[in-house]
Amino acid sequence: MEFTISPTLGINERIASMHNVYDFGLGQSPFPVIPSMVEALKNNAHQKDYVNVKGLLPLRKEIARFHKRNGVDFDPEDMIIGPGSKELLFSLLFTCEADVFIPTPCWVTYPPQCIMTNRKAIFMHCEAQNNWRLTPQLLEDTFASNESSNRKFLILNYPNNPCGYTYSKEEIINICSVCHIFKVTIISDEIYGLLTHDGHHYSTSLYSRDIIVTSGISKWAGAGGWRLGYMAFTEQNRDLLIAMKQMVSETYTSVSAPIQHAAIHAFKETEVVNHYLAKARKALLLFATKIDNILKKVPSIKFSKMEGGFYFFLDATALKEKMAKHEIYTSNAFATFLLEKHQIAALPGSSFGRPKEELSLRFAYVDFDGSRLMKYGLNELTDSVIQQDGQKLIEGVKKLKQVLTNF
Ligand SMILES: Cc1ncc(COP(=O)(O)O)c(C=O)c1O
Numbered sequence: 001m002e003f004t005i006s007p008t009l010g011i012n013e014r015i016a017s018m019h020n021v022y023d024f025g026l027g028q029s030p031f032p033v034i035p036s037m038v039e040a041l042k043n044n045a046h047q048k049d050y051v052n053v054k055g056l057l058p059l060r061k062e063i064a065r066f067h068k069r070n071g072v073d074f075d076p077e078d079m080i081i082g083p084g085s086k087e088l089l090f091s092l093l094f095t096c097e098a099d100v101f102i103p104t105p106c107w108v109t110y111p112p113q114c115i116m117t118n119r120k121a122i123f124m125h126c127e128a129q130n131n132w133r134l135t136p137q138l139l140e141d142t143f144a145s146n147e148s149s150n151r152k153f154l155i156l157n158y159p160n161n162p163c164g165y166t167y168s169k170e171e172i173i174n175i176c177s178v179c180h181i182f183k184v185t186i187i188s189d190e191i192y193g194l195l196t197h198d199g200h201h202y203s204t205s206l207y208s209r210d211i212i213v214t215s216g217i218s219k220w221a222g223a224g225g226w227r228l229g230y231m232a233f234t235e236q237n238r239d240l241l242i243a244m245k246q247m248v249s250e251t252y253t254s255v256s257a258p259i260q261h262a263a264i265h266a267f268k269e270t271e272v273v274n275h276y277l278a279k280a281r282k283a284l285l286l287f288a289t290k291i292d293n294i295l296k297k298v299p300s301i302k303f304s305k306m307e308g309g310f311y312f313f314l315d316a317t318a319l320k321e322k323m324a325k326h327e328i329y330t331s332n333a334f335a336t337f338l339l340e341k342h343q344i345a346a347l348p349g350s351s352f353g354r355p356k357e358e359l360s361l362r363f364a365y366v367d368f369d370g371s372r373l374m375k376y377g378l379n380e381l382t383d384s385v386i387q388q389d390g391q392k393l394i395e396g397v398k399k400l401k402q403v404l405t406n407f
Contacts, residue, residue, distance in 0.1 A: 022396030055081025085229030159308025
């Protein structure tokens with residue numbers, strides 16, 4: 001296989017030497033690390049011992065309590081802490097032979113991880129008319145036409161990167177029941193779960209026990225660079241947990257001890273965490289509304305309805321004849337054109353599992369000072385604050401509108 005850096009990290013390196021770029025590339029949380037975690041990290045700098053392979057027990061217990069508050073029982077013994085959920089997913093795919101069903105657009109990392117671990121990936125291309133969400137019908141048709149005796153996984157990610165959609169309770173119930181019929185285990189990537197703009201998130205774990213939930217502190221706790229994620233298993237998939245434990249013990253051993261101690265504070269239900277989340281959600285909702293209002297005036301494009309996290313997906317394939325005049329025939333060429341001619345950095349849809357010739361892009365709307373916004377009270381976070389503090393981001397979306405309108 002050809003080895004290349006992940007496109008999201010690649011674009012960061014590429015624009016580092018450019019000036020005045022409207023940066024919609026890397027999807028990193030714009031907000032600071034939750035303050036109580038920072039305090040705890042300082043207080044735990046002296047923690048020097050290796051930690052249990054599955055992770056620090058008080059952390060696993062706190063995560064179990066967090067899920068319990070949301071209505072689900074997980075045994076702390078059925079969890080594994082890793083240096084990011086990305087690493088855990090890789091270990092899981094490595095440890096067991098499985099066919100992997102992936103709805104697209106999907107997170108950039110799923111396809112390369114399947115290639116690297118030699119797993120068969122079966123893609124389901126979801127449609128713009130459904131806000132790119134997976135429908136039970138597509139799922140059922142795909143399972144029915146891909147029967148095999150292998151273990152099967154569906155990787156379901158919501159709120160979604162790259163589209164920013166989430167699923168309603170009914171939709172999750174329907175997806176779980178199709179998976180149940182076809183005996184497919186859901187790997188439920190809920191890393192943006194606490195960043196739904198309206199605060200509602202329905203975990204697959206509420207409706208099925210044949211699931212593995214993955215999450216962490218990278219997105220909703222602002223701590224991507226701390227590198228801590230987790231996987232929660234149920235009694236139904238303990239064989240995988242045992243295999244994972246061996247994998248961990250022979251690779252990274254355990255996540256940094258001070259980070260594990262500090263991460264406990266992300267999962268506690270405290271005023272600090274609640275306030276932080278309320279403000280992060282409100283700021284993201286205000287930005288999403290603003291972006292929606294600007295882009296809906298552009299004729300002939302489709303873009304996703306933003307309901308959680310900080311991304312949107314845009315498809316301008318209807319402009320393909322006009323784009324051909326600029327020799328743009330692929331999403332990659334489209335992204336290059338926007339960056340080189342208009343200083344707009346976005347990622348090509350092909351990096352998210354879409355056909356090359358679909359003229360689609362992913363945008364992360366995080367280029368604002370989240371630390372500054374966190375200093376406002378919840379009620380002070382208004383449209384005019386966003387307008388002022390998010391000036392560059394909004395200017396970038398307006399520029400995008402102008403480019404697309406005048407193609
Ligand atoms: C959908 C999705 N899952 C997982 C991750 C990885 O998170 P972690 O930092 O826990 O490895 C990301 C990060 O961009 C993501 O977008």
